[in-house]
Amino acid sequence: MTAPAASVKVDRRSLRTQLMLRDALADALNDGEDLTRVTVAGLTDKAGLTRRTFYTHFKDIPDFVEQVESNILAAIRERIDAVVATDLTSLYENIDELEPAPGSVELLSYLKRNGRIIGALLGPGGDLAFAQRICAIACEAVEGRMKTGIFPGALGTFFNYYLSYVVSAEIGIVQRWFATGLVESPETMARLMTVIAFVRPGDLYGKPIDINVPEYGMKLLGLNVRAPRTAQTDTREDIDG
Structure with a gap:
């Protein structure tokens, strides 16, 4: 049984969001930022996402x-x-x-x-x-x-x-x-x-x-x-x- 099209779309969107956040974290650390100082606001700004989107997937940094x-x-x-x-x-x-x-x-x-x-x-x-x-x-x-x-x-x-x-x-x-x-x-x-x-x-x-x-x-x-x-x-x- 195949997954509904809407479910596949949500999964792809979720994966894309997580990859964007991961790339933003890599950029922050490679730019000299320390992991202990990374914030949700800073990360979502780099990723072009909202904090609400972040908290949909994760509790905190x-x-x-x-x-x-x-x-x-x-x-x-x-x-x-x-x-x-x-x-x-x-x-x-x-x-x-x-x-x-x-x-x-x-x-x-x-x-x-x-x-x-x-x-x-x-x-x-x-x-x-x-x-x-x-x-x-x-x-x-x-x-x-x-x-x-x-x-x-x-x-x-x-x-x-x-x-x-x-x-x-x-x-x-x-x-x-x-x-x-x-x-x-x-x-x-x-x-x-x-x-x-x-x-x-x-x-x-x-x-x-x-x-x-x-x-x-x-x-x-x-x-x-x-x-x-x-x-x-x-x-x-x-x-x-």
Whole structure:
């Protein structure tokens, strides 16, 4: 059963209104305005809409920003899932053929298509928590896949920090891409990001280091590291004695 024509018209009008407000927010942030100072009046003026129209869709600015970010994050999560669905064997084959990881071009193309608002939210006047939310959904999406077939010695604390390191590094590359004006194509960035996760510092100097990660992880878990004592960690006995 198809939706009534009037309903379709309303939905399209609602979508158009939300896109106009989203563009107005991007313009405000890219013009140097801070997110904490964005007002409904200022936003609707930029969008050429009335405040009544705004309140038809949103409670206030935080609600509006939350809905904008949630829609973006849902789209990003869907595309990240496609990237992490590949296996290491396929990934190595792609690298040998100078091809990006499956799904990565689609993810980066989405980011570039929506670059005005995403770049604004990631920028200095945007939402500091937005990048953290991206990291969180990326970690959640990647964690299960990364643990498949992994050596037990690499799990635990070692793995948790490694996961944070990898995801934060990838997000950092994306932030730099935005900061430099999205000059490179999504295809170029996808190839770069596919390979860069496997690059070790020594590789750049022709002195690669060979670490037995599972063995190192097991040794790390077996360590009983005692934190150095400071004035804040002194016990009552130390003070009284």
